[in-house]
Amino acid sequence: MPAPSTFHHAGDGRGPRRVFVNGIEVERAIWCDTAAGVCVYAPLPIKPKRPACEEVYTRRLRGIVTVRQA
Numbered sequence: 537m538p539a540p541s542t543f544h545h546a547g548d549g550r551g552p553r554r555v556f557v558n559g560i561e562v563e564r565a566i567w568c569d570t571a572a573g574v575c576v577y578a579p580l581p582i583k584p585k586r587p588a589c590e591e592v593y594t595r596r597l598r599g600i601v602t603v604r605q606a
Contacts, residue, residue, distance in 0.1 A: 542571035544603050552606035558599040566594060570601045 568575035
């Protein structure tokens with residue numbers, strides 16, 4: 537069995553998880569990498585990146601990233 541990956545995202549098939557950066561839970565996380573200490577999330581209100589664009593505006597957090605099963 538391969539070692540678990542440090543990269544987490546919604547479609548990776550490992551079920552729902554809770555993401556924490558520096559001990560603070562991050563809601564609406566899109567992806568995170570625990571080894572690199574990076575988490576990308578969509579802040580409220582959810583809005584497009586640019587007018588007439590299909591991408592969602594995101595923010596990047598850096599620090600100690602931990603992931604726990606929900």
